[in-house]
Amino acid sequence: MASSTKSNSKIVKSSKNGKNGAADVDESGVAAKTDYLELFRQMFLIRQFEIACGENYSKGLIRGFLHLYIGQEATGVGAISTLREDDYVVSAYRDHGHALARGVDVNRSMAELFGKATGTSKGKGGSMHLFDVAKGFMGGHAIVAGQLPLAAGLALAQQYEKTDALTICFFGDGSTNQGVYHETMNLAAVWKLPVLFFLENNMYGMGSSIERVRAGGIDFFPGMATYGIPAAEVDGMDVMAVKEATELAVGRIRNGEGPQFIEAKTFRFVGHSVADGQKYRGQEEIKEWEERDPVVTFPAQLIERSLVTADQIDEIKAEVNEAVAKAVEFAEKSPEPDLSEIHNDILA
């Protein structure tokens, strides 16, 4: 139950034999095919992108609500790395990380946040509404849990067209108390839809600890038994563990076994949005999670196990930093949307 220490989160350690991350699956065969550097590159890109977003929000160049993905990089990157091009990715309002992991252009993503004509939605969507249909990235949805039935519908189309493509739907613990969460789980199970429900349980719905607002504790995956949806819990700070769990679920879905559910225990190191002073939780809790920062621990493990070199990591960091700086420059220099755009893109 909730303790008085304001620490309500749950760290899941997925490692076997006392080893962490990459080491964990080194012998499993997955490792042989894994592009570790690419996984690191994506996580680092998201981290640096988000840091740049925060800075430019402070400068007033990004407005509106801005929800950063800092701390949760391993979940999105690990999960999305298992997908095919014809799969769909659906996200909530904390969507930058998922978009970037899906390969949505960094420049156009940043330009969208700057409200520029070169943005992914021509500046009409903003931070919470990134879209790139060509990449199968179907948004950025800002009504909590509203994206769940959309994902079910995308999966329905994939099933209807008799493909073995699937839809992955990311959502947070906050969305589980919405009625449509139950509705969608039931519908997906009844129709055996090829959808992977991916819960990023970062323990807080905005400022509300999940323990304060949910009956039944902080684990959601056992509840999936109600719907007959196979569910797993995974350490969301461990990109390889996430990847492995997602591969398993994806395989089952492609095999026609219907919806699957993964709950990743994760943590945002920053506030709900940049306006959040985090009065509702203690520094100790944040620190405890920061020690497990995947952007730090993953490359350290890779180097320790001689899977990559420190030089390779440094090279990627330099590349990413340059790409993010260029994205900010691109966004800054891009034109504002023409006012005539107000009336475009309403009806097809």
Added chain:
Amino acid sequence: MPEIVLREALKRGLEEALENDPKVFMMGEDIGEYGGAYAVTDGFLKKFGPERIKDTPISEQAFLGAGIGAAAAGLRPIVEFMSISFTLVAFDQIVNMAANLRYMSGGQISVPMVIRAPTGAGVQLGATHSQSFETWLAEVPGMKVVCPSNPYDALGLMRSAIKDNNPVLVAEPALLYGDKGEVPDEYYEIEIGKADVTREGTDITLVSYGYGMRPVNDAADKLAQRGVSAEIIDLRSLSPVDMDAIVASVQKTNRVVVVDNARRRGGVMAEIAADLQEKASEWLDGPVMRVGSVDVPWPYSRGLEQEVLVDADNVLTAVTEGYGI
């Protein structure tokens, strides 16, 4: 020309779409095994199979939302609500998702989906089952709203709605499902956004749609007995609204009464009245008169409900009050 009831006209439109386009499928509560609450989809499950005629759980948000997703992926879903009052529980999906998706994705996504829903009062279903929320949804940019008043329009509008690449609400007046009318065997469509002058006249313009056409037609007959020639406009589409047709008629008759069978306050006719005073006041001999059902929750008891529901006498009273005829 052969006569069929409005229910059959809708059914024909749905059936031919299912036959001609494999991307068209239907979802809704009890549309399959049961045959539909108003029997519009009776026999469809047997003919088209469970993959295309999908019975849903009672989960309006989930199945309407699933329709949006399927449409975003390129299918052409037709989603049935058992009552337009039930759209309320799916309003987030209809408004925030279906109508906004195209705009907030910068034009990347379209949602070619038809939402069907019986609308209107008059059969003693009480406050929660008798409302007319097509008026609310007509305000939402990014979607279209149509409402037929007769079998011919029902088929023509349904065909256009299914072919449209946007979310289209087809509000089906529940009281008119059994109304008969002529429907040709030859193929035709009715353009969304165009009104129909159903009766030409010279003295006053009466504007309505859907079930409201019944009291309007009755009122026009009574006016004719008094030597008043009424021109009648059936909107057919509530969004977009054909203001040009209304203004053109008012320029001819110089008098107008707009008639909503939904509650009077805040409806489609309120919007039309506001537009008319901007666009047509110089041609008007009096005020834009607005008639609608009484602004109360729908009562159950027959006498009360009939009193609340707009009728021909309400229209005639407005004609007299506004123009002294």
